[in-house]
Each structure stands twice: as structure tokens, then as C-alpha cells.
Amino acid sequence: MSTTAQLVQGHHDPTLQHHFHTKEQQFETSKLGMWLFLATEILLFGGLFVGFALMQQKYPQAFLLAHHHLDRSLGALNTVVLLLSSFTMVMAVWAAQTSRKKLLVWLLLATMACAFIFLGVKYFEYSHKFHEGLLPGKFYSHKGDTVPNQFVFFSFYFMMTGLHGIHILGGIGAIGWLVIRALKGDFDANYYTPVDLIGLYWHLVDLIWIYLFPLLYLIQ
Amino acid sequence: MAAVAHVPAQAHAQTNYLNAQKGVWSWMTTVDHKRIGIMYLSLISTSFFLGGIFALLIRLSLLNPKHMVFGKVIFDAETYNRIFTLHGVVMVFLFIIPSIPAALGNFVLPLMLGAKDVAFPRLNLLSLYIYFVGAVFGIAAMVTGGVDTGWTFYTPYSTTTNSQVTLMTMAAFILGFSSIFTGLNFIATIHKLRAPGMGWFQMPLFCWGIYATAIIQVLATPVLGITLVLLMLERSFQIGIFDPRIGGDPVLFQHFFWFYSHPAVYIMILPGMAIISEIIPTFSQKTIFGYRSIAFSSVAIALVGFLVWGHHMFVSGQSPLASVIFSFLTFLVAIPSGIKIFNWLATMWRGNIKLDAPMLYAISFLLLFSIGGLTGIFLGALSVDIHLTDTYFVVAHFHYVMMGGTVIAFIAGLHYWWPKMTGRMYSEKIARVACALTFIGFNVTFMSQFLLGSRGMPRRYYNYLDQFQPLHAFSTYGSWILGAGLGLTAICLLSSLRKAPDAPRNPWGGRTLEWTTQSPPIEHNFDVDPVLTHGPYDYRKPLPVEVEA
């Protein structure tokens, strides 16, 4: 282990927890923990992706017809919004690393704004689906389908975008908490672990959307 | 093992993690891994007791095919189905998965690594609370009518029955997060919090076992989570993935379920093996044979264990090709387990063996787990599995692995670390009697079930043909002996709490770090942060006298 030589006894840094020897060790541990959590997120979403792939294989025609009900340009718009938010988030991490405290707050707010735009567009899309009866499972009431089992597509559409949306909401909460702490001036080059970790989480949410968009909106 | 400069003599009025802070609130808000481990221990022991009651009821009901006890029919079929389901659910999700990692692992792992705590102490407490919430959901499902699907929740029965499946899957879903957070915490702890001087191969083998377990907990449990969500949604919204009436594929559920639940078998057994790898060198006073192959075999089992889930599905209607592949990989995963057994035997060879209670349990483990593993060969072999699967042979096989393996190892570890955890020595005499009773009772209960199964008695049966009655009765008598053995174990351990602390730092002469601190340990584990100078099982020199005291 790299920390062998750095046994710091009786430290006073309030951001260093008692069971760590050094700041570096603490930071790396937190980061590893976050990545492990992200791996579980990948597998959690992954189960849905695998289910989607298998059901798509089973009912290709139904899935193809069903996806025409999605609005491709709204999906693309949301992709752009999320990519932008990822950029502002990574810039926020940079601002924290370089102790630019004001910039950090603004960048975090920009990320949150993107998240809200994303949810707004999603709300618009959802209400359109509700209106047309394109709902999951037994609530599916769309008339005039020529191929059966289209409701399965919408089951997955709502489960996947729903779970993703819950993660966006969680992200908004977490970033909001970061904003409050950033306003208090808690983060600087010496301590920015929470910004970094929530940044990782936010990028993962973006990354999942990167796959959701072509799979749901661009099937051929 | 560790170069601890001076070890002060044990004084009785010492402060330790148990008495450093007082009151219920200090326990509920603690982030001390030792206290969290103790709280886990009491919760899972309660679960084990509950699951054990269900088990005894199952056996009592099967005493004769008419379910007559004192001239009265004790259960109808529906009650019986609920009881065996609850036995499975409680034992799997509430007891055996968290048993060794969350209870003993939480307590011992940081001590063995020479760390002050786990990597994320607050997350550790959170996972305990999540476990508690999950347990509350489980109990709610039980008192509002129970579940009658079997612990495997196979669709489409689980999507159509009107018992409390949704509530119970919710419980399992929540418990899954507790397991994930525990695993995540341990991986980070092992990677980053080892004491200075402790490289990967100076780490005690218990830590390797917990590490391998944690990999599975992190990588497999989320898939169970999403599978259970899909099951709940299928039940309430008919989303069309598992239910064939609306176009779903019920066998797909089995794939998703076993993708978690087969590796989960290794979540259960790997920590058990890890405990045995500690106890055998300590009580043989001899260094472990083949350290690296034991360590690597743990990780190999964890990874290859992900590739074999389809051996639960040979007759499920999966494709024959898939069955052949899964059978092949199943035989591969048998090899690392075999390696471990031979390595343990080689460790005992030319050792200096003392048969205290932990070692007696470890030897019980060795014998019972061998039977469990060897009967697994029958079930991995395709043509024989067709006859044996879903019979009592399978029931006997997995009880030999889960109970004869994991539970016996858990009890072994509990006896091994009990002095460290509580500061008390239990009665060695009672412990040995309890061990013998448990061993005999276990074999009487389950050996007969191998015969029942190979003769064609299917599992999960309320009624059975008269020809099976003698063996069923035999098994039931065994369950009483087993129950008595486990009860005596509980009495033996709990009664030791009533006397004054008397455990020395190192009652067994172990060489790992947890024996260098006082019993019970102080709040932050070590007086001086330990620095390692050599490996974990070095018995070339006798123990320093003051440590033995």
C-alpha cells in the first residue's frame, strides 16, 4: 500500500475521518466506493436492457411499429441537454479542484437547470403517451394496432425511462445539496470529494441515456 | 504476526467498545463496525431461530403422510406450502446471506486488516437499517397471510397466486441493497485500509473469502433487484415479460433469478470456507498449506460461479445446448472447492492439533461439506440430474452445503471469535456436547433425504406415498436432535455472558491481527496502529508469553 510511509498521527484536518491515515487514501477509497456503486447501477439498468433486447428479439415487428409513437426530435433534444449537463458538471468538478468557488456554484446551477429541462421534455412526452393510451401493461389502451404485443415495448419504455428519470431526480437532489454546501464555501482544492463523486454519478446517468436514446427512439 | 511493542496486561475494568458509550441511543447511532456486527448478529440469530421453527414444523408435519400429531391433522396443504416457503425465504434472505459477512465479517474484517473501521462506517450503519426495514417488510408479508410460491418465486405461479408475493419480493429487494452496501464497503476496505506492511498476500484468508463474496454481492445482487421489480410489475401491471398468457417467457425469469441466486450460493459458502481457513491453521498450530491456491480459488469460485446458473434449469425447458454448456462449467467450478479441501487436510498433516469446539465444528464442516460437494457431482451430471432434480436429493444436497457447510462454519466462527467479541469464555464441555448433537442430528435428518430423493420423492410435497414414511419419520427424529444441538449451542454461548469477562487476548494462539488487541477490543481497535512484518500464519516461533496471557 502506498500509505505505508505516511502515518500521520494526531491530524487536525476536519475533513479527514479518523479511520484513514491520509487525505489521499480517503479520497481514493471514496472514489472506489463510488465506482463500485456505479457498477451496481450498470447491472440494475442492465437487467432491463437485457429484458428489452430479448423481448425485442421475440417481437421485432411490434417493437418497430411501437417505437414510431416516440418523438425522435424530442429524444435528440434531451440527449443534447444531458450531454450539456455532463459538460457543466465536469467543469464544476474542475472549478472545485481549482478553488473557483463562485464559478462552481454557477456551474452546479447550470447542471441543475439542464436536468429540469430534461424532465420538462420528458413530462411533455409522457403526457402525450398518456393521452394516446400508450401505457405499460394492462393500462395500454391504444386503438388500431395491426401487430399485437406493442404494449410490451411501452412497458419497457416506461420502466427504463422511469428508472432513469428517478435517477435524474436523485441527481437533482444531490446537486442541490452540493449547491448549498458550495455556497457555504465548503469545497476547494483541499477538499472536493463530494463534487467529484456526484459528478461521477451524474455522468453515469448521462451514459445510460446515451444507450437508451438509440435503443428506444431509433430502432429500425 | 504483528510487531506490537508492548502489550499491557489485561485489567478487568478496562474500557472497551461495549462500555465506552452507554444507552440504546449510542447503539442506534453507532458507526463502530464492532457494534454494527453485534447488532447484525442478534438480528440474524433471531431470523435463524424463526427459520428453524418453520423447519421443525415442516418436519413435524411430514412425520406421517396424514400429518397427524396426537390424533389431529396439524396443517392443511396451503398452510404447509406457506411454511416451507417462509422457511426458505427467511433462511436465505434474512439469515444465511448476511450471516457470516455482515455479522462476523463486520466485526472481524477491520481487526484482521489492522484498520480502525470499515471504509464507510455510516454506509455500514445504513445497510443495517436497510436490513431491518427489509425484515419488517418480510414480517409484514408473513403476518398478512404469508407466501406460497417457494423461495424461488417461479413465474407464472408467483404472478397469479393471491398470497403476499408483492410484499415479500419487496422485502427481498430491500434486503438486496443491504447486501450490496455491505459488499461494496468490504471491497473498498480490503483495497484501501490494510495495515502498513500488509500486501495482498499477507492478508488473512478470511479476508480473501470475504473479498470474493463481496465481488458477488456487488455484481449479482442488482440483477436480483431488477428481476424482483419486474416480477412485482408483472403482478400488478401485466407488463408482459414473464407471464406466458400475455406473451412473456416464464423460463426467462428463471435465467434472471438464477443469475443472482446461483452466485448467491457462493455468497453463502465462500465466507464459510474462509472461516475454516482461519480455524484449521490456528488449532493445528501450523502455517496454512497452499495459501495462494486457497486465496485464488476463492476468487475463481466467485467468478466461475457466475457461469453455471443454468444447472438449476436442466429440465426447465431451456435448450439442450445451454444445458450441456452449463453442465461443463459446473464441473469446472467443483475443482477449486476440491483444492481447498485437500489444502486443509495438508495443513492438518504434521500439525499440532487441539480439538476445541471451533476445531470440532471445522472438522464437522470438512466432512459435511465434502458430502455436500460430492453429491453435487450427481446433480451436475446431466442424465442423473434429470432423475434427481426437484427431489429430496436436491434438498439434502443443498442442506449439506448450506447448513452442513455455511451454518456449521458460522457456528465455528462464532465460537472462535466469541471470546474476542464478548470477552467471555464459554463452557468448552457444553460446546463439545452441542457440537456432537448437531453433527449427529444433522446427518440423521438429511442423510435419509438422499435416499428419499433418489427413490423418487419430489420436493415441496405435502402428501407422499406410504412407502416413503419410514425415511420421513427418521428424518423428523433427526430434526429434533438437530434442534436440541442448536438450542444447546445457544444456551452455551448466552450463558457465558452472565459471568465476568475472563477471555485473554489470544485464547487459541492465533497469529492474525485481531488476537493482538484486547478482548473485547477498544473502541478504535488497537492501542497502536499495527505495522506488519511477516505473513499471517507463521508458527515457527512460539507465541510471546504476554500475548498468550
Next chain:
Amino acid sequence: MSHNQQAETAAAPKVYAATLLALLALTAITVAAAGIHFSSGSVNVVIALSIATIKASLVALVFMHLRHDKPINAIVAISGFLFLALLLAYCVIDIDTRRTIVPYTAKVPEKAAPATPVEADTKK
């Protein structure tokens, strides 16, 4: 933070901006590619998923700092995807190689089937 990393930090905003542009461009390409009808639908799927994977790698390597991070973090992330691939692969192996049994032509007795007169003793 090492010197190497500090130099990198200074140049970071430019790298991030360039990555963002690349991501946006790739998004445009995906949407455009989806409009083209290739001979087989699976070509579209392969293209869409390949581009998505390139995008995901960019996010992971640059935005999530995996480029400079400890390898263990990348191993953790990749194993997440690997085990997912495993689940998918085995399910596909099973489903694609299940024997199709020629369904027996006789009708399965339905619940409350329309009554058909039955001879006293069914003889054929």
C-alpha cells in the same frame, strides 16, 4: 495531486469542451444514420450501438476521469458491463437454440369448450 495532474488540470476545460463537441457531433451522426435504411435492420442496430459505445467511452474516459484514474476503478466499471454481457449471452444461447417442437395438431381441451356430442363409448 501530482505535478502531472496539475498540468493536466490547467488544460482541462479545453479537453472537456472538445469532448462535448465530439459527443454532440456523434449524436447528430446517430440520428442521421437512423434515417438511412440499410439492407438489413441489424446494420442500423450495430451502427447505433457502436456510436453509443464510442460516446459512452468518451464520457467514461474524459468526463469520468478514467483516463488518469487508478486502473481498479476502470476494472470495476468494465466488470459491470462484462457480467451484463454474460447474462445476455446465455439467455440468447438458450432462447435461440431451443428445439421447436412441432405442435401437436389436436386441440388442447379448453376451459368450458363448446359442447360436442360424445358417443357413449369413444371408439374409433
Next chain:
Amino acid sequence: MNWMRSLMLPMAGSVHAREMDNFYIFLVLLTTFFFVLVAGLTVWSVVRYRRRPGVITPHITDNMGLELTWSVIPLLILMGVFFWGVRGFLGATVAPGNSLEITVTAKQWVWSFEYPDGTRTVNEVHVPVGKPVRFVMGSQDVLHSFFVPTMRVKQDVVPGRYTDVWFTPDVEGLHRVACAEYCGKGHSDMAAKIYVDSQEKYQHWLEEGGDEWKSISPVAFGKLLYESKGCSTCHTVDGSRMAGGGPSWKGVFGRMEMMSDHKQYLADENYIRESILNPQAKIVMGYEPIMPTYQGLLRDRELNALIAYIKSLRN
């Protein structure tokens, strides 16, 4: 090894079963050898190396050769076991083309069978000795599993698709089918009988539907049918109500029954006949409409016998 076979395994009813038994006995011997090896070494070590004070044990960390030996030898043995298992499995998977095909429909908690000529039976099937039989199986509700211990075959029955299982019986007499995949309340009662008959007896049965009715009274025949046709999984004959089942037959005949549409009917012969053939027509108040129809599954003389039996249960 015959004592082992008869101790551990049920009677073997086909060539495949005997082949599997040989494999099974081989595995018993193999695993016994390894268990005795492990147990023997354990006991020997414990006895030979009991704790003596002051002994310093040798520091033996590993031995590559030894460890390779006990990895490679088990591996080779297990590969042999794998191939043996696959051989038997493939043999049990693909049915020969000249098989007699019987369609099986599983439903909570009865097995019904249909022959190519349209003959239908419930919980009972007759097959000729020495001829391969293939069962093509579907389920109407949940998973079931078609398990014939004496033939060493088992196959899940999956709703929404067909699965199959086959064997060539070569021992005449009664063989039993059990459901081996948990399917709810009546799981353990979901049993069927396979009669392996000589060719002549089988032909006779196909034409006449069996002879037992000739030698016993209609009431006794009805009681037999009550047990073999799946009636007993839902109806009791002692007046008690089975949870999730239908009304008890005790005392039902000649009683006025209140229906769920609040009309009353006299339970006479016609009412009972209708309840069997078209169970959804009248539902007794307080019961679920869950009974499957027996239309086409019972011969008239069987219906008559059942009615006679129900009559005999009058108060």
C-alpha cells in the same frame, strides 16, 4: 451392486433407466471413495497429530506438484463424468421417429392425455410395452413437471410452449407420474398412473376403455373414478370444505342448492351431469368458477358411475 440399486433407486422400467442406474452406482462408488479418503485423512491427522506441548510444527507453505496432482486428477475424473452424463442426456432428449405420440395437458392439478385417435384420459394412461412413447406436453396455467421415477425421466411443462419427454417402457405393470415442479395447493396430489400393457391388452384397452367396470358395482367404480380422475383434488366426500376447492359431495345429492345468481336448483342426476360436463353453467354460491370441464374426458358409463357414487353419499 444389486442391493445398492434396490436400496437407492426405484424399479427401472426401461433400458435408459438401467443405463442411468449404472452411471448412478458408479457415481456412488466414486464419491464414496473420495469421502472415505477425506474422512480417513482427517481422522488420521487428528489422532496422529494430537496436541503435544512444546512442539513447533514444520513450516510447509506449499508444494506445487502435490497441488497440481489434486487439481488435475479430479478434473480428469470430472470430465469423464461430464461426458458420460451428456451421453445419457442426449439419448433421453431426442425421441425416435416411430414413437407413439401422446399429448399431455397439465392443469392445476390434473394430467390429461390425448391419443392420436382422439381417446382422452385423465390421470391415467396406457402404453404398449417395448414401443417408444413420446409425450408432447403443454400447460394451461403454471409450471408443472412430468416426472416418471421408474423411467428416470423428468421434464418441466411450460405454459405457452410445448416440451416433450420420451421413453421405451419394457416392464409391464403400473408406473407412476408425479408433478415435480411446485404448482400450488394440489401439487403433491397431481399424480397419474402409467399402465404399461402387453400389445394385446393395450389394443383391448384402446377399444374398450378397460374392464374394471365390468367386475365391480357402479358405486365402487365411481369411487375409483373419483380418485383417479382428479375429482379428489377439489372435492371431499366427508362433508368438509377443501380450501380453494369445490363443494363436498357428501349429502349433495337431492339437496336444494343456492347458486351465485340467487336461484335454487335441486341437485339431481341432470344437475350433476351438467356440473361435470359444463361446470360454469351453475356456480354454487360462495365458490369460485374454477372447475375444468370434463366434456369429452368421461365415457357415459363413467358419468353414470360417478353419479351413482355421489348418490351413495346421500345423508
